[in-house]
Amino acid sequence: MTTADAGQxxxxxxxxxxxxxxxxxxxxxxxxxxxxxxxxLFADPQWSVHHAYPYPINAVLFWAILSVVFLGxxxxxxxxxxxxxxxxxxxxxxxxxxxxxQLRDEGVNDLVFL
Numbered sequence: 001m002t003t004a005d006a007g008q009x010x011x012x013x014x015x016x017x018x019x020x021x022x023x024x025x026x027x028x029x030x031x032x033x034x035x036x037x038x039x040x041l042f043a044d045p046q047w048s049v050h051h052a053y054p055y056p057i058n059a060v061l062f063w064a065i066l067s068v069v070f071l072g073x074x075x076x077x078x079x080x081x082x083x084x085x086x087x088x089x090x091x092x093x094x095x096x097x098x099x100x101x102q103l104r105d106e107g108v109n110d111l112v113f114l
Contacts, residue, residue, distance in 0.1 A: 056104065063100035071096070 040047045043057040071077055071092065080088050080095075 059104045060097075060100045063103040064096050067096045067099045068092070 042048055042050075045051060071080075077088075077092065080092050083091055
């Protein structure tokens, strides 16, 4: 039970936790939906918007992961720390995608991604 105090009024609300297996099933459903949707929209050669082989997507994904690691570990998301959630997460996502696309376009992806 939680107690909420709003000035002179006090209310007690009963909260019931969701069972662990429901949380796990919901998480699995969200991750599977996002993964399969992004694969078919961007990486699958037959279904994707740009009909390209998945290597450009692998290059963008590689540089996006590297950018998140750099921003998070080295800079501690400096500049983004003042934003509230979810704007903070959306701003980080936009910055990382722009930077990954820039690196891919500059030809930095000459490494072999298998």
